[in-house]
Amino acid sequence: MSAGPEHARRVRVWDPALRMFHWSLAALVIANILLGKFGPNVMTLHFWLGYAIIALLVFRLVWGFIGPEPARFGSFLRGPSAIADYGTHLFRRQPSHSHGHNPIGAISALAMLIALGWQAVTGLMSDPEDFVNIGPLADNVGSATAKAAVGWHHAGANLVLILIGLHLAAILFYRVWKNEDLIRPMITGWKWVRGR
Amino acid sequence: MRLIALTATLATTLLPVLAHADAAEDALEARHGYMKMLALNMGTLSGMAKGEIAYDEAAASKAGSNIEALSGYAVADLFIEGTAMGEVDDSEALPAIWENPDQFAQKFAALSEAAAGAGEAVKGGQENVAPALQKLGGTCKDCHDDFRKK
Numbered sequence: 356m357s358a359g360p361e362h363a364r365r366v367r368v369w370d371p372a373l374r375m376f377h378w379s380l381a382a383l384v385i386a387n388i389l390l391g392k393f394g395p396n397v398m399t400l401h402f403w404l405g406y407a408i409i410a411l412l413v414f415r416l417v418w419g420f421i422g423p424e425p426a427r428f429g430s431f432l433r434g435p436s437a438i439a440d441y442g443t444h445l446f447r448r449q450p451s452h453s454h455g456h457n458p459i460g461a462i463s464a465l466a467m468l469i470a471l472g473w474q475a476v477t478g479l480m481s482d483p484e485d486f487v488n489i490g491p492l493a494d495n496v497g498s499a500t501a502k503a504a505v506g507w508h509h510a511g512a513n514l515v516l517i518l519i520g521l522h523l524a525a526i527l528f529y530r531v532w533k534n535e536d537l538i539r540p541m542i543t544g545w546k547w548v549r550g551r
Numbered sequence: 552m553r554l555i556a557l558t559a560t561l562a563t564t565l566l567p568v569l570a571h572a573d574a575a576e577d578a579l580e581a582r583h584g585y586m587k588m589l590a591l592n593m594g595t596l597s598g599m600a601k602g603e604i605a606y607d608e609a610a611a612s613k614a615g616s617n618i619e620a621l622s623g624y625a626v627a628d629l630f631i632e633g634t635a636m637g638e639v640d641d642s643e644a645l646p647a648i649w650e651n652p653d654q655f656a657q658k659f660a661a662l663s664e665a666a667a668g669a670g671e672a673v674k675g676g677q678e679n680v681a682p683a684l685q686k687l688g689g690t691c692k693d694c695h696d697d698f699r700k701k
């Protein structure tokens with residue numbers, strides 16, 4: 356079957372709410388990592404940005420069930436065979452023309468959401484024993500857990516950084532190797548797709 | 552005779568080791584106790600700042616003065632060689648303390664500086680507690696960030 360770009364259509368894959376979500380999340384997460392590592396010792400702003408990130412994550416969870424088709428977990432999370440199948444032609448030098456996330460990209464998106472959820476939960480539980488930056492749930496989880504949560508939050512931040520690195524590397528790979536621009540669709544919503 | 556000689560040799564070779572182990576243990580316990588004393592007094596202030604403990608000028612001032620007094624203690628001496636994390640049980644002290652002693656001393660000096668006048672600063676009303684607490688707590692965090700295991 357010849358399935359060249361000439362068979363691709365230009366459609367609106369990412370709805371406006373999802374695009375707003377994406378860029379807000381990117382900005383807030385990067386800001387919060389910088390604030391966490393280099394920000395003031397009194398971390399009020401880090402806490403507030405953290406709460407904003409939690410609100411975004413809740414939106415994304417809801418949108419994953421009631422949002423438009425490409426935003427739904429049910430449509431972009433695929434089984435092992437679809438993932439393996441996509442993997443076999445990942446290195447072909449041609450655009451994926453995926454209608455939204457491709458099966459492997461979906462794993463990365465999900466991993467990012469889970470890692471950020473982890474950051475939110477461990478942050479809320481953290482007691483760094485400085486009597487200033489105490490997570491609002493630290494008192495509820497017991498002091499041993501609250502202390503350990505500081506370490507989990509630290510490790511989680513590094514995991515988030517790794518996932519962001521992978522995400523950017525993948526976008527560069529699609530741009531350079533597969534000649535597919537994934538950034539513009541996340542800005543305009545329009546993307547060249549084939550199939551569904 | 553041989554037994555006595557052996558015991559004597561053993562004693563002279565082992566004793567310093569035992570004494571050293573004791574010193575490490577003592578220093579570790581002492582600095583944990585030191586940090587705990589800081590924490591107890593900080594806890595009083597943070598309870599009052601949050602309104603969980605009713606503001607009491609005398610109690611607040613005592614907590615502030617205690618921290619001030621504690622910050623005059625030469626705590627760096629409790630971080631003796633061989634007591635880093637991994638070298639003794641229960642230590643959360645990062646090797647960086649011994650690699651950058653000047654920086655460690657600086658963080659401690661920052662605590663002393665923040666604590667200067669704390670006993671007075673928290674007087675005069677509940678609203679004065681939070682600013683003093685944040686000033687102090689920032690220095691705890693600053694040192695823990697670099698020198699205490701996460």
Ligand code: HEM
Pocket residue numbers: 384387388389390391392398401402405406408409471474475477478479480481482483488489490491505508509512515692696701
């Ligand atoms: C959801 C996104 C979040 C990200 C990406 C994030 C990231 C970070 C980073 C990078 C640090 C520095 C940790 C280190 O280098 O050791 C940090 C520290 C901290 N964060 Fe977050 N954070 C998030 C959310 C939160 C939330 C919601 C809270 C609580 C309400 C919170 C509370 C804290 C506290 C208390 C610390 C200080 C821990 C310490 O003293 O080492 N964080 N965070």
